[in-house]
Amino acid sequence: MKIYARQRHRVLQVITRLLVPFVLIFGLYVQFHGDYGPGGGFQAGVIFASAFILYGLIFGLQRTRRVLPPSVLRWLMSLGVLIYAGTGVLTMLLGGNLLDYDVLAHDPLHGQHWGIFAVELGVGVTVTAVMVSLFYGFASKR
Amino acid sequence: MKNDSQKQVSDDSLTPLAKRFLWVESADKVRLAIYILAGLCAVLFILDFVVHRHAYAPNENTPGFYALTGFLAFSFIVLGAGLLRKLIAKPEDYYAPNAVDAEDYPEEGLNREEFAPDEIVENKPGSGS
Amino acid sequence: MMDQLPALQVMLPMVAAPLIVIIRHPFWSWLIATLISVCACWVSWLMLQQVVDGSIIRYAIGGWEAPTGIEFYVDRANAGVALLVSGLSSVVLVYAYHSIKRTVDTSKHYLFYAGWLLCLTGLIGMVITGDAFNVFVFLEISSLSTYMLIAFGSDRQALVASFRYLVMGSVGASFILIGIGFLYAATGTLNMVDLAARIPDTESPRAVLVAFSFLTVGLMIKAAVFPLHGWLLNAYHHAPIAVTAFLAGTATKVSLYILVRMFFSIFGDEYSFGYLLLNWVLLPSAIAAFVTMSLVAIYQTDLRRMLAYSSVAQIGYILAGISLATQQGLTAAVVHMFNHGMVKATLFMAVGCVLYRAGHAHIPSLERMMSRMPFTTTAFILSGLGLIGVPLTVGFVSKFTLINALMEKGWWPAVVMILASSVMATAYIGRVVYLMLFREARESSASGEGYQEVPLLMLVPMYALLALGLYFGLFGSQTLGIASGAAESLLGGYQ
Amino acid sequence: MLLSAPFLFLIASAVLAFIPQRLRAPLMLVTPVLALISIIGFGTGNHGVLNILNFELVLYRIDNLSFPFGVIFCIAAFLASLYAWHVRDLTQQVATLGYAGAALGGVFAGDLVTLFIWWEATAITSVFLIFARGTPAAMATGMRYLIIQVLSGVLLLAGLLMHFHDTGSIAFNHLGLQSTGTWLIFIAFGIKCAFPLMHNWLQDAYPAATVTGTVVLSAFTTKMAVYTLARGYAGTEMLVYIGAVMTLFPIFFAEIENDLRRVLAYSLNNQLGFMVVGVGIGTELALNGTVAHAFSHILYKSLLFMSVGAVLYRTGTSKASELGGLYRTMPITMVCCVIGAMAISAFPLFSGFISKSLILDAASKNSYYVVWFCLVVASAGVLSHSGIKIPFFTFFAHDSGKRPAEAPMHMRIAMIITAFLCVFIGVFPGFLYSILPHEVSYKPYTFSHVLTQMQLLCFALLAFVYLMKVGLHPHELRRVNIDSDWVYRKGIPSILPGVAASVIALNTRSREWALKRLERLGIQVARYASPTGPLADGWGVKAMVGAVVVLMFAILLFNLWPNA
Known part of the structure; x- marks a missing residue:
């Protein structure tokens, strides 16, 4: 894949600049709406990552790396897993079974809500980070 | 009983214990010993007629049973062995080199030491090495 | 907290792995990995204590009870395997510090140890989960991290080996997935206990049959059963030696455990062996494994490769025990899993020590190792004796049980084959031992400097494992007792 | 368990390699003493019961039968170590202790698997005492010895597996000849016990060992085999006849053998015959006789091997044709040798008298008259080759001109102690009788018993004198005699x-x-x-x-x- 970061792609660049925020917001929507409707961490993560990938396709790897450095990605990957696993551990610490969200809030319903929310967030963060780093990996090696 | 010339050690320098056995060198004394043995045998034989023995095996009570058995068995064994030797004796190196028969014992495992009368005289028996 | 043990077992390494990635410090990541592994080992020990009397722990994840939710199902059989896995992981991790420092670039240490913990997570998860699909998930976790660990090997071949394993492993995993899919289609459940209950009255026996076949072949690939062992050789040869020691002791054993679980608990031995004649497939491949692979091992010139072949042969023994489908045969299989795990790990650790000092494991160049590295060589020889199955060693315990089980069933030809392969094992171990002890060093290699013994941190875990092996060799009835209980649990199916 | 007698020996033999030269000989002396204390300290019962592979292994079974063997083995090991004080060869020292330990282990083994392990261990450790001679011929002899010993072990293993398959038990108690498995075990025991036609290794190997090695060898392997026979096959009638043949045929070979150490090996074989007869009869009296005879036999046979060994040590040869007249310069050795000879010939007041008569008595009481007569004849034969031939041709007879120095101090002490024990047991039989497996009511010193024995021996002596005078007694020639081997x-x-x-x-x-x-x-x-x-x-x-x-x-x- 060749990265073009030239002036003659001005149209693409402008449109991309316009698109990226919407993609991000859509990603967040899918993420946080996941526990009520279609969606969830996996899909949201991929959508979120696609924003960066699009950015990278148009503006080149260097610029994307400046926006989202690989070290941060690695950190995010781990963080996502930690959020997921941490939720599980937290439920255990609160006296329930692993990933038994009932104990997270005063009533089970809220507990389930919070639990799913946290877990999906973890998944989303990790998937985003993994997708982007996959992109980095493929893009940088020829 | 012979070969006094071979001796490098005179009989006088022997230990007291060894001196007690010097009688075997003298033919007379050996003969005397044999007479004593024969006498002893005679006495034992006669005793057999006097003493009543309690026995299990047949013939065991027959007077002279043991005496006869001892004498005959011994003779039979010795003579039989002599005949056996004619059949099976082989030169000493028969199994060589796979057997130790013909070889000398390795020197490093030995401690050959000639009898040294002086040392014995000084230290009395039971010392040395 | 005691009732949370199964969850802890999996979560400990799983949480620690990302932490290590965040910390990124070589030493600290090693320390964390080791400590976590030791904790996991302790947890599985506690767990074994809870179930050793024959009771069962069923842990519902998220509070959703069994057929609906996912559960961990722990009984004597898998608590023991979990202990083996976590225990070996701990020991080898302690050992790995120096060995890995030598082979892996310092900047990547954190990745290595994180991968190790993920692998541990996957293996333990596979063992204790009670959900068929979850088996697949954990299998993937462990497989993926294993590919990574193997690729850390110092030579370029490691990448190839890792890739070959990846291809084969993926084939295996997809077979397993397909099998699980068919099972789900046929029965409508994924929970193993539920599966076992529903399979007999399923309406589509063909689907179950196909599922059974796919699962068998898939697991046979992962367990490196004889004709499907190709990935193992290069992987063991080129991986960092600590990884090899860990994998040799655990990875194939876990797959074999799943295989056994499937045969006896899910499908039931009636189905697997009585009705479906599986032992016409398993036993021939087992025998072919320990005969041909032992033979091949004799001719190897690289110590690691020789041991890799021997591993395939030993898997053959375990498989032979499984294919008997009797209490005693299964006991032999289970006890051999443990014993061989310990022995082979020790052997690979000893080889690692040789590698650490000599830089190679070329067998003909190992002359007079005894005078250069006495402790390492002693460990190698002692555990080599165990591998052969000399009386008073662990190998004898398991081989004897196996032979006894075979004789009980009247399979004399198999007994003869085992004895023949033991002779071959004597040949390949004996050859190395002879070289190490007696052969005078050749002029060329004698001119090189004598090696020193490896650091204490490598020797201590090796000897700890060795001592454990010797102990279990002398007091084999303890392991046999647990294994016999495990076999009972497996044969009895789910209550 | 590490404090049990066999393991004490093994540990000591391992320790030997790591301690300085001057401490080794003392350690070898201390070990048997500690082992003896351990045997007495543990007391009767099954110790060291291990459950391996669902087998019950009994590592350390002390009971009435194994106890006397354990005691005499410790004593023998002590005496042999004392005799070998001068040896600086680490291999021999380690082998000696290891061998004694293995033999003790075999005697105290309560099951066949443990027995098998020790059984092979005796073979492997003892062969080094032959190798230690260091010549190629000794290597060849050692290999022959090892092959036969290991063959015995293999038979034992095969037998025990079949026995286990038949009965499901590996316990080592009375076996009897009831199945192929027990037959194989029987043959395995028979090889080590030097049954006729399986005996060659004994005469082949013992004269090839080192001076001290032969003393060690003479004590253990065969007596361990006698113990195992007594344990497993007491009362097997076939043994009576095997034993009778064993007492007789070696006599002829011993009579014409030139190498005195081989004479003693044949004589050892002949003495084993008495014990085997005792085992075959199998009554309490007979078993007592077997154990007592093994006990006293170990002592006087060690003594004889020691004295011949001392002569070899000083002169470099143990061939009757090369020796003679040594009484002049080796009087103490001579006296000890004569005591040993009198003990083996069963003169009253010596140990052979009080032990052999138990077996003879048992034979006649149980109506084995032909066998009994064989034993009587064999008793006369014992006098011929061990009682007369050994001391006479070594120390008297024609003067060889050799004037070697007296045996070294430690050898003399060892011989004197052994000689003392031979006499002591003969004079005070109660001490030995008290440790026998069964209650002893036998009185050895009755007038008629002493009388008949004296008649037998004196007339045999008379025959010797007569044959010497007539010149019919075979001369000592440098020859080897072929045997069935x-x-x-x-x-x-x-x-x-x-x-x-x-x-x-x-x-x-x-x-x-x-x-x-x-x-x-x-x-x-x-x-x-x-x-x-x-x-x-x-x-x-x-x-x-x-x-x-x-x-x-x-x-x-x-x-x-x-x-x-």
Whole structure:
């Protein structure tokens, strides 16, 4: 894949600049709406990552790396897993079974809500980070 | 009983214990010993007629049973062995080199030491090495 | 907290792995990995204590009870395997510090140890989960991290080996997935206990049959059963030696455990062996494994490769025990899993020590190792004796049980084959031992400097494992007792 | 368990290698003492019960039968160590302790598996006492010895496996000749016990060992075998006849043998015969006799081997034809030797008298009259080769002109202690009788018993004197006498070339063909199994996937079969 970061792609660049925020917001929507409707961490993560990938396709790897450095990605990957696993551990610490969200809030319903929310967030963060780093990996090696 | 010339050690320098056995060198004394043995045998034989023995095996009570058995068995064994030797004796190196028969014992495992009368005289028996 | 043990077992390494990635410090990541592994080992020990009397722990994840939710199902059989896995992981991790420092670039240490913990997570998860699909998930976790660990090997071949394993492993995993899919289609459940209950009255026996076949072949690939062992050789040869020691002791054993679980608990031995004649497939491949692979091992010139072949042969023994489908045969299989795990790990650790000092494991160049590295060589020889199955060693315990089980069933030809392969094992171990002890060093290699013994941190875990092996060799009835209980649990199916 | 007698010996033998030279000999002396204390300290009962593989291994069973053997083995080990004080050869020292430990282990083994392990251990440790002589001939002899000993172990293993298969038990109690397994075990015991035609190793190997090694060897292996027979086959009638033959035939060989250490080996064989007869009779009295005889036998046979060994040590030879007249300069050795000779000939007031008569008495009481008579004849024979021949041709007879110094101090002490024990047991039989397996009501010193024994011995002596005077007594010649081991040492090897030649002549072509085939097979195997061969290599992804397909097909096929 060749990265073009030239002036003659001005149209693409402008449109991309316009698109990226919407993609991000859509990603967040899918993420946080996941526990009520279609969606969830996996899909949201991929959508979120696609924003960066699009950015990278148009503006080149260097610029994307400046926006989202690989070290941060690695950190995010781990963080996502930690959020997921941490939720599980937290439920255990609160006296329930692993990933038994009932104990997270005063009533089970809220507990389930919070639990799913946290877990999906973890998944989303990790998937985003993994997708982007996959992109980095493929893009940088020829 | 012979070969006094071979001796490098005179009989006088022997230990007291060894001196007690010097009688075997003298033919007379050996003969005397044999007479004593024969006498002893005679006495034992006669005793057999006097003493009543309690026995299990047949013939065991027959007077002279043991005496006869001892004498005959011994003779039979010795003579039989002599005949056996004619059949099976082989030169000493028969199994060589796979057997130790013909070889000398390795020197490093030995401690050959000639009898040294002086040392014995000084230290009395039971010392040395 | 005691009732949370199964969850802890999996979560400990799983949480620690990302932490290590965040910390990124070589030493600290090693320390964390080791400590976590030791904790996991302790947890599985506690767990074994809870179930050793024959009771069962069923842990519902998220509070959703069994057929609906996912559960961990722990009984004597898998608590023991979990202990083996976590225990070996701990020991080898302690050992790995120096060995890995030598082979892996310092900047990547954190990745290595994180991968190790993920692998541990996957293996333990596979063992204790009670959900068929979850088996697949954990299998993937462990497989993926294993590919990574193997690729850390110092030579370029490691990448190839890792890739070959990846291809084969993926084939295996997809077979397993397909099998699980068919099972789900046929029965409508994924929970193993539920599966076992529903399979007999399923309406589509063909689907179950196909599922059974796919699962068998898939697991046979992962367990490196004889004709499907190709990935193992290069992987063991080129991986960092600590990884090899860990994998040799655990990875194939876990797959074999799943295989056994499937045969006896899910499908039931009636189905697997009585009705479906599986032992016409398993036993021939087992025998072919320990005969041909032992033979091949004799001719190897690289110590690691020789041991890799021997591993395939030993898997053959375990498989032979499984294919008997009797209490005693299964006991032999289970006890051999443990014993061989310990022995082979020790052997690979000893080889690692040789590698650490000599830089190679070329067998003909190992002359007079005894005078250069006495402790390492002693460990190698002692555990080599165990591998052969000399009386008073662990190998004898398991081989004897196996032979006894075979004789009980009247399979004399198999007994003869085992004895023949033991002779071959004597040949390949004996050859190395002879070289190490007696052969005078050749002029060329004698001119090189004598090696020193490896650091204490490598020797201590090796000897700890060795001592454990010797102990279990002398007091084999303890392991046999647990294994016999495990076999009972497996044969009895789910209550 | 580490404090049990066998393990004490093993530990000590391991420690020997790591301590300085000057501490080794003392350690070898201390070990038997500690072991004896351990045996007494543990007391009767089963100790060290291990459960391995669902077998109950009893490592340390002390009961009435094993206890006396344990005691005498410790004593023998002590005396042999004292006798070997001068030895600086680490191999021999380690082998001595290891061998004694293994023999003790065998005696205290409560099950057949443990017994087997010690059984083989005695073979492997003891052979070093022969190797230690260091000559190629000794190596060859040692290998012959080792092969036969290991063969015995293999038979034992095979027998115990079959026995286990039959009965499901590995306990070592009374076995009896009831199945193939017990027969094999019987033969294994018989080899170590030097049954007729299985005896050759004894006469072959013992004279080849080192000066001190023979003393050690003489005590353990055969007596361990006697113990195992007494444990497993007491009352087996066949043993009575085997034993009777054993008492008789070695006498003839001993009579004409030139090497005095081999004479003693034959005599050892003959004495074993008495014990085997005792085992075969199997009554309490007979078993008491066996144990008592083994006990006193170990002492006086050690004593004889020590004195002959001392002569060898000083003169470099143990051949009767080279010796004579040594009483002048080795009087103490001579006196000890005579005491040993009198003990083995069973003169009253010596140990042989009070032990052998138990067996003779048991034989006649149980109506084995022919056997009893054989034993009486053999008793006269014992006098001929051990009682007279050994001391007479060594220390008296014609003067060889050799004037060696008296044996070294430690040897003298060892011999004097042993001689003292021989006399002590003979004079105070109660001490020995009190440790026998069964209650002893036997009174050895009755007038008629003393009388008959004296008659037997004195008339035999008279016969000796007579035959010497007449000149019928065989002279001592530098000759070897072939025994039945000729078959495998000369016979078969000499026939083999002829047979092979004819086979080659007849079948050259087929042999070559077969060899070529074999060679080709070897090459083929090597090619397939070599690191680059198809068995080892070539497991590429394609081949693997192929295998997957085949296997899948096979499984499906087998699975569908019953459905179709």
